[in-house]
Amino acid sequence: MPADVTHTAQLPLEPQGILDLAVRSMFQLLSSLSQGMFIIDVHARIVWVNEGYRRFLPALGLNSIDDFLGHLVEEVIPNTQMRRVLETGKPVLIDLLTNRAGTFVVSRLPLLGEGGAVIGAIGMVLFDQPETTLQPLIAKFARLQQDLEDARRELAAQRSAQAVGGRRAKYTLAGFIGASSAAVEVKRRARRAAVSSSPVLLLGETGTGKELLAHGIHAASARAARPFVSVNIAAVPDTLLEAEFFGYVAGSFTGADRRGREGKFKLADGGTLFLDEIGDMPLALQSKLLRVLQEAEIEPLGSNQLVAVDVRIVAATSRDLPALVREGKFREDLYYRLNVLPIRVPPLRERREDIPALVEVLGEDLAQRSGAVQPELLPEAMALLRAQAWRGNIRELRNVLEQAVLRSDSLAIDAGQLEAVLRESGQEPSVPPTAAPAPAMPAPRNAEMLLRPLAEQVQELECRAIAAALQACRGNKALAARQLGISRATLYDRLGTMSENTTPA
């Protein structure tokens, strides 16, 4: 029945009556405005659920309301934090909950009995599918959660990998630094590749992080607890490659170890074999590799016996494989066999916005290794790094930073020092676009100024805040970042965007 809203309706006279009415109305409103609501008792059993909540039951894997009512809350709602509300008596006004049914914006309130004791709690789904309403917060949350999962998985892998003689992945996908769309896409593809057992082909220039990704794919795969073995084909003489791959039995060739030796395929059994510089593989060995991929069997040199192996191949090359195929230097059938899950790893110059974050991480690593304090790059120095072509990519960036740190007497590295290092390493430094100060933005005076895309307005506001903070801190970026409550990496990132967006007057 709809509430009586005629002019004769009146509030109760006594305060308790008013309060009861308010509580009832608020509860009804919340129950109908939220996407769903349920109540648990002091033992965390579900004792009540409203109509709205029932539609989530199938996604939670429950067939009927009887599978929900009367059950302990964590049995039916994975990852729920309702029990904490019972334990602490504290409400959680807004939180994100992710489980098999999706991601939800939720609210949790304790129910207090006479005397203030907690006797139950109300759980509310404020929004479902917040992906559409709360982007980009959710995207960021999902990314962070994914990184956390990667890190957890790697930790578990590290523990169990001690059982495989330390042959384990050194890096995780979370260690692949970069938030540019190109880097995010690489990580997305790598994660998808990790759940499959088909060969992966990593294509990219030298120093772009192919080996790091190979480690990461292994660490994120179901094989993480098994060995990760790598062979750099270009570094092994052609004559030794076959023995290196398939192993040999005692006395199979002059100079062979008396006891024979296991090959990399056998060592990687159950795990991942990373074949770096696959484009440099001699043709004769290509045919043998193709056979192993097809038959999952190897024949150690001199043994005349086939041994079954279960190995996932991740291959990498900086060479143009299709061109090698056309020139007859790479077998076409092997190319197709390897090219099942290709991942193009972009060069650094295609994701310059990741340079500040990389500098931060590489600088931290260099400082840790040398026991020194982490270097800080002055704004012009960072702009210079962003402007370079980086043919050696991240490896080259790391070398340049290392050289600059070695030469610098102070903690701050300026553009001049970097220019000298670049020149000495044979690079003519590219001049960065003039980073003009952020243009003074007119204050929005009327509705028209406000009726523009929000992202544009937020960016303008950010520019003004950063310019003001830098001015107040006399260009000291560490201080400015602290004042703004952001990391130095974020500040560098914003400065980069500002200089890109600033057209010289």
Ligand SMILES: Nc1ncnc2c1ncn2[C@@H]1O[C@H](COP(=O)(O)OP(=O)(O)OP(=O)(O)O)[C@@H](O)[C@H]1O
């Ligand atoms: N996205 C990244 N985040 C952090 N460090 C990275 C990243 N990519 C590469 N590196 C670092 O850069 C160096 C070069 O990376 P890596 O050896 O994986 O490149 P590569 O593509 O395999 O090079 P090559 O083809 O020459 O073997 C390593 O020290 C690696 O840790």
